[in-house]
Amino acid sequence: MFVIFGAAGNVGRVSAAALRRAGREVRAVVRDGKQGEVLAEIGCEIAIADLLDPASVARAIEGAYAVQILCPVPRADADPANTMRRMIDVSADALRANPPQRLLALSDYGAEHASGTGITTLFHTLETQLAPIDSQLTFLRAAEHMHNWARVLPIALARGVLPSLHHPLSKLFPTVAAEDVGLLAAELLLDDRPARVSPRVVSIEGEARVSALDVARTLSELTHRPIAAHEVPRGEWATMLQGAGLGENHARLITDLYDAHNAGRIDVETEISERRFGATALAGVFASILARVAVTSTASATSAAR
Template sequence: MFVIFGAAGNVGKASAAALRRAGRTVRAVVRNEKQGEFLAGIGCEIAVADLFDTSAVARAIEGAQAVQLLCPVPHAHTDPADAMRHMIDASVAALRAAPPQHVLALSDYGAEHESGTGITTLFHYLETQLQTVDSRLTFLRAAEHMHNWARTLPTALACGVLPSLHHPLSKRFPTVAAQDVGLLAADLLLDDGARQGSPRVVSIEGDERVSALDVARTIGDLAVREIVAREVPRDQWNAMLQGAGLGELYARLITDLYDAHNAGRIDVEAQSSERRFGTTKLADVLAAILPRVAAAARTAEAAR
């Protein structure tokens, strides 16, 4: 039995589908039954679990040979970092009580740093806590997800301007498609070779690095209009993020993250990880997202 947490997300769905294609039994863990409809359709067993509840996590992993663990940042909480640490503690307690043979944790570039990296420090905490579990451990550290640009697409399409926290605009940074992360995760779960000692650390990014200028150009090509990248001044970050509905502490996690990005601290830990490269292009990811964003914009305009 392969247990996939966060199975309704872009990464988890790709992992679950790949494992089913390989003929494996999959239990897909979701937050509610509706999220499980597609997964049930491809033959997954569905489990509904609250990751803050150790007993619910314990039921979800019962009988598991391998577990793919995703602890998402709970951005709706007043203190997302504290909430995520509680989520991690609950999940780790369940895994420690009934350790499966293999645990693969979805982590981030920069997770080797204990502090000073905003959201990424939470993945450092995840990796550290999991090392108390008596399982074979794999940490799959992914670069920034290409899907994250969906958040700024409405602004880009409405105003012709792509706001960027990546400074300078010409700086090239690693990014990756969520489906490539999910497919690699499934491959790593299926790799049942015996490994002892330290956790296996695997990094994944796309086959070419991009800049904010590249992202704007790609959106413009797809939308058939000019899109200009704009560097958001550092002193405007908090106001912009909170104006978009983010809480103060979540906004701080993001500003700290991009400060670390711009200082070059969020990158592959080349000496300690196996490097893999996805094949999905940024244009392919944005082309899939763009119609939904454009349709939502048209609906909002019609409702005014």
């Protein structure tokens, strides 16, 4: 049994589907039954679990040959870092008590740093907690996900301005499509060759690094309207993030992350990492996001007209 936590997410659903195509039994772990409906249609067994509840996590990994684990960021949480640490503790305790033969953790570029990287510090905690578990262990460290830009697309489309915390706008940074991460995760779980080292560290980013200028140019080309990248001044970051609905503590995790990004600390750890590259380009991801936005806008307009 292959157990996929966060199976309804952008990465997990791709991993679950790839494993099903390979003929493997998959247990898709989700927060509620509604999330599991599409996964059940492709033949997944559905498990409902709360990552803060030790009993439900323990049940989810019963009989597992392989487990794909993650540490989701709780958006609507007053103290997301503390909540994430509790999730990590619960998952690590369950996996120590009942270790699967294979264990893959979805991690982040920069996870080798113990401090000073905002949200990425939590992925360091995840790796540290999982390292002693008696499994064939892989840390899959991904670059910044391309779909994260979806958060500012409404601003870009409405105002023709793409706000960026990447400074300067011309700075190249690694990014990756969630689909490529999910496919690689499934490939690594299916790789039954004996590991040369454990934990195995694998990194993934897109074929080409991009800048905020590239992101704005790609959006302009797809939408056929002028969109300019705007370097948000450092002193305005917290206000902008909190205005977008993030709590003070969550906003601080983001600002610390981008301070580390702009200082060059968030990158592949080349000395120990096996490097992989995704095939999906930024334009492909944005086209998919924009198509969903168009469908949602059309549906809203139709509903309002009734």
